[in-house]
Amino acid sequence: MGYKRINKDKRLSLLESSNVIFADLRESKWLYNPLVYSQISGDFTLMQQRILLGIVEKLQQRIIDSVAEKEKNRTFPDIFDYSSLMQRDTLDFTLSAVDLGVGRDHYDDLEDAAKVLSSITMKYPVFDGRGRISKYVVASLFPRIELPKSENEIRRTGMLRIVMLTENIREIFTMQYGYVMHLSHIARICNKKRTPRLYIYLSRYRDIGHKKVPYTDLLEFLGLTDEYFRQTNEGKNPYNNWSNVRIMVLEPVKKEMDKLMERGEIDFSFEYSPVYPPGKKRGAPDEVEFVIKKGQLALLRDANNHRASSEIKFIDSYVAWCPELSAYALRMLMSDMDDNQLQSFLEFAYKDMRRIIERKQPDDVAAYVMGVLHKWKRDNQTRKEQRQTDLFGPAIVPSVVKDEQPAFVPGAFSTEWQEVLTAYGDGLFASLLHGAKHIGSYLGNINVEFATKEERDTYLSLCNDKKNQTEYKRLISIIKKAIGRKDSGVCLITSVFGKR
Structure with missing residues (x-):
């Protein structure tokens, strides 16, 4: 079987298409933080948690802005991509004590927490193109934190300026470190190439518990249509048959997500079933219904x-x-x-x-x-x-009645x-x-x-x-x-x- 070079132009308009899955993804929050309470809360003080969560929220908005840029029309934009938002060496975030829920009486506590965070370093691996560890890096999460004061330098303003290195943001903030998950990490831990796509999409319905998807939209989203198949393959497209889609794609993805969920690397997996019109029970379905199965990670997050x-x-x-x-x-x-x-x-x-x-x-x-x-x-x-x-x-001591x-x-x-x-x-x-x-x-x-x-x-x-x-x-x-x-x-x- 021969292979052809992928024509990337074929994918240019997917994020603007009428496909309901892509429409949902346009509105999704790309950053997702399942471990922030279960892991961070055990290692940091309450005040430090507030600063960290404020930074995560600021990062989330940067990603929304990046995805919204007109030139970002690939099927899956890089989360920390090389757009104009991320081409600078550093990113600055300004946080308000009011937004963090910190009153004036506790500015001292806020400053102390900021000083501790400024000294935090993290060791993390860097992977090569084959998924192998190429090196380890020790980096400072927040190399610069400023605490501005008023013009007369007497009263604190309750503002924090956080400076982060763009290079560190791309590599540090992944789910494996307990902060923020993004697509590149999911892609790295998955063996099946379609698992990341389905996981990212279904994560939008994690708390709803189920989602029905038009079958034709699902085929397009997973790259199973004739148009996509012919870009890289010759011969007949096996995915024109529902049975093959189920056996060759959905079942392997489901089994992989089940294993990742059991290991605590992702927070849910799924069950699925075809949805047919009245009187039909075989062949290509009208829709596929996904039912979310939450793992221990998701249950812990829900409780917190x-x-x-x-x-x-x-x-x-x-x-x-x-x-x-x-x-x-x-x-x-x-x-x-x-x-x-x-x-x-x-x-x-x-x-x-x-x-x-x-x-x-x-x-x-x-x-x-x-x-x-x-x-x-x-x-x-x-x-x-x-x-x-x-x-x-009963304790063997005379009871003493205290007023x-x-x-x-x-x-x-x-x-x-x-x-x-x-x-x-x-x-x-x-x-x-x-x-x-x-x-x-x-x-x-x-x-x-x-x-x-x-x-x-x-x-x-x-x-x-x-x-x-x-x-x-x-x-x-x-x-x-x-x-x-x-x-x-x-x-x-x-x-x-x-x-x-």
């Missing part, structure tokens, strides 16, 4: 995505209800909860928290909410530990309050703080009382002024040190004489 969406929904609703709440503090509160505890926590927060606020009417709603949520978490953990102890029988710590403790932290005033010195809030009267502790925080509502309003106004955030943060740091706490729920509880 469900949890993440639940957390985001809760944070959005709570911050919308009480804007003074810190989204970061809420996220950290939930970060170490298991799935069962998180579900119970969300039920309490949605059903009971607002009723408690309506009944108590606290002056500082945000501080009260965080105090109650932290207390719920501590109590839940105590009950969980008690249940675990009970599994081994529940009241929310307000008169006189508590009086010595600590004097330490705060001394350490704070002549700061911006000093005159107001010295005029306030220490009365005790409330939900584990220092509670002071102002003589009039006007004095308290003046203090709160100064605290909420963006120009004074550095000074307010200094005050809170002093309070944390005095009372021996490091969590994000620390604040100064204020009230007005006679209205506590």
Whole structure:
């Protein structure tokens, strides 16, 4: 059998054709990240994860832009191709702290995370044209990270500028390293040449679970039509027969994807069946229906995505209800909860928290909410530990009944309050703080009382002024040190004489 040179012009218009598969691919997101929560979350801090996910999102948009370019009309555009978008030595990404869900109070944490990421290196193999490892490269993921400040060089802007080497992007960001999958890696791990095509297409319907495809469009997409066959072969096209398509193409692709899924290299495989019109049961079908089979990788991703969406929904609703709440503090509160505890926590927060606020009417709603949520978490953990102890029988110790710590403790932290005033010195809030009267502790925080509502309003106004955030943060740091706490729920509880 002879072979002919492939005429690439035959494929120039495929991405603009009426073929429904190519139409779907034009709208697909080419980057796909199945391991980001299952693998990255175990190796990086929450703040570092946020930066990494922000970079992945920026890369995704670059690929969408690249595929959209008119000259990119090949059947499968190179993901990190050599278009005008990728011809520079470096790519710059600008990330906003707001977009990453990071508040002003945690800019220090954001900067620390960025500094750590700037020192990360990764060792990865480079493959030759035959799929063999030709060399290993040790490269810096993010050789330059900038943290711009305002014009007066006093206030941080909450922006990050990330610089990456284009050469590293092409080689590093593949599924095998736990970051982002692209077609070149799928092509490398597959032995059947049509497996990457079918995988990339069906991945669009991974979460839907099934997809019916017109049979003629499937033949064109897989390169099985007479037109394609004659470009490289002579003689009769065997793929004009449905039985041959099934035996020579679909079954081998399915078996290969089954094996890759079992090894955890891809997240799903498929089953398929022909769809015939009424009265017909043999021959070429009208459509082929694919049913997605999810592997362990996909199930893990689904579980993590469900949890993440639940957390985001809760944070959005709570911050919308009480804007003074810190989204970061809420996220950290939930970060170490298991799935069962998180579900119970969300039920309490949605059903009971607002009723408690309506009944108590606290002056500082945000501080009260965080105090109650932290207390719920501590109590839940105590009950969980008690249940675990009970599994081994009753403890042979006399039971001690402890009085529940009241929310307000008169006189508590009086010595600590004097330490705060001394350490704070002549700061911006000093005159107001010295005029306030220490009365005790409330939900584990220092509670002071102002003589009039006007004095308290003046203090709160100064605290909420963006120009004074550095000074307010200094005050809170002093309070944390005095009372021996490091969590994000620390604040100064204020009230007005006679209205506590």
